[in-house]
Amino acid sequence: MVSQRIKDARAHAGYTQAQLGQRLNTSQTNVCDYENRKALPTLERLIDIADACQVSRVWLITGAGDMLTRYSSAVDIKVDSIKNRIVMARVASDMSYAAINRRSGISLESLRRWELATNVPRVDLLNKYAEAVGCEPAWLILGVGASPLKEAVS
Secondary structure: OHHHHHHHHHHHHOOOHHHHHHHOOOOHHHHHHHHOOOOOOOHHHHHHHHHHHOOOHHHHHHOOOOOOOOOOOOOOOOHHHHHHHHHHHHHHHOOOHHHHHHHHOOOHHHHHHHHHOOOOOOHHHHHHHHHHHOOOHHHHHHOOOOOOOOOOOO
């Protein structure tokens, strides 16, 4: 769970909730809510937490890999890039919205809005989407790791 990884990252960095809140320009209450599953931070906030605690962005967001493996700060989390990866993963899986909905429970309307970039998906739903279409959550969310696209054979 991302809430436990946030707590682990904070402990690794040696911060209290208040100290991490100060580094993130937010309150101790918000950090407490993240750690106690009362609030789910945005992707951008998770990146900020990973950077502040000097842990892997991929690990913090997806749980994949090692907490201490560092990735470049150039990891692409812009909404348009996530939208593009969502589309690429669906196309690579050759699945319809309806099939993804059946596998993941994500509403058809949400799937459409994600591809139009009118809504930013929550991390937990992106993990479900990745599982449904058979791609790595780290690639879908951060663009790190193996792409689900098949290599063109010439």
